[in-house]
């Protein structure tokens with residue numbers, strides 16, 4: 376995948392305190408809790424090894440994910456996109472900060488960055504860049520969360536929550552003993568790790584508190600963001616109130632695949648998706664059926680659905696399809712539908728009266744029913760009305776063009 380080198384957010388060193396917490400927790404759990412506290416209580420060695428393996432696996436995955444989320448650029452608007460916009464004369468939709476509608480398949484003009492941005496991209500004032508599929512700017516990660524590092528962000532939350540839960544659970548007995556000892560009126564002599572007299576005991580107690588706080592923070596973070604990811608929503612889009620999410624793939628796995636790549640073992644490791652389903656510049660809408668030439672028939676997602684591999688030099692072809700062709704097809708379909716609506720029904724047509732609010736001259740009971748238009752020569756008025764069968768209503772020739780009557784297919788004039 377093309378990398379964007381014109382922006383660099385990874386010079387932000389505010390990630391260091393969080394990285395320091397990771398290192399502290401590792402030291403407190405392994406060197407103090409496992410090697411001193413548990414050893415001191417003569418716990419079985421195989422149990423100690425099991426605790427060490429589970430905690431350290433979660434810790435390693437969480438820390439690795441964290442570093443990847445911080446050091447991976449979220450994806451920025453690049454020169455290739457700008458050239459595409461210029462070459463195909465993409466007309467951006469004006470976008471205002473207070474008004475945030477869905478814009479599938481449309482480029483928008485950002486007033487803050489004064490540039491044309493792809494769908495779902497937003498300008499981050501902290502990074503001073505337009506971020507692809509921007510989710511939010513995360514101070515804990517010290518980076519924007521966008522298309523390319525969203526997977527690592529989710530993994531950081533999930534693995535940290537699991538690691539914190541396990542660490543806290545395994546320390547319950549010892550931490551409980553310290554708390555019980557503190558609360559008792561006539562406590563027995565407390566174990567050494569409950570007395571704040573040595574560096575080891577401090578690290579044990581502070582480590583327990585830090586794991587509790589980490590569990591609270593990361594669990595709520597992971598729960599919220601995994602829920603959004605399962606709906607193919609960003610944090611910004613979750614605030615949109617207008618209509619349904621056009622990017623919803625109608626399944627949590629398929630929605631997650633938009634971020635994590637096609638389902639595979641790489642979902643569990645903080646590495647770039649092996650089979651990405653997007654490049655961050657254009658996105659599949661729920662019902663999208665790609666033209667054959669844009670589908671990669673060799674590689675299919677786990678659902679068996681053909682997927683477009685955008686990680687290829689030809690991805691502009693897909694941009695073109697989504698920003699130009701599909702859009703033009705929509706406009707054409709809309710124009711066609713509009714032409715159908717204003718076509719005058721003729722005798723023999725089946726019409727469905729959608730609304731009668733726009734006409735002053737007729738009223739049909741039972742809105743939404745289908746009627747057949749018939750000639751009625753007995754009408755005393757001059758403007759040659761059609762009768763709508765099965766009702767007492769009349770459709771007047773002069774008003775038919777304005778009436779929102781949709782002609783159905785059985786046209787027999």
Ligand SMILES: [Zn+2]
Pocket residue numbers: 499500501502503511512513518519520
């Ligand atoms: Zn940012």
